[in-house]
Amino acid sequence: MYICMCFGITDSAIRHAVEEKGVGNLRELREHLNVGSQCGKCIQMAQQIIDSTIIDE
Template identity: 50%
Template sequence: MYICICKSVTDHQIRKAVFEDRVSSMRELRRCLGACDQCGKCATDAHAILRSSISERTEMEQACMEAAA
């Protein structure tokens, strides 16, 4: 689903940036994808996806660390 219409950024792209590019803030998201830097109407939704993706990434990393121990 498109989150930032101005820059054509999707929720999938945001999740991918969190997992693959290690994006962990709105500032990094803007720098990486250009999202939320024009009209700003998408910022709330983009931030929610960013937060949930970071939580998922953290949980996965913890599970991997526990499995390796």
């Protein structure tokens, strides 16, 4: 499922960044994938995916 339409980022790409690249917050996610750095509509959903992925680890 696409989370960030501006950059074509999926939920699995976000999970992968958290699990494999050590991303732990939105700032780090933006540095890796640009998520949220254009229109910002994806920020809330991206945060939820970061949180749920960290909890699952």
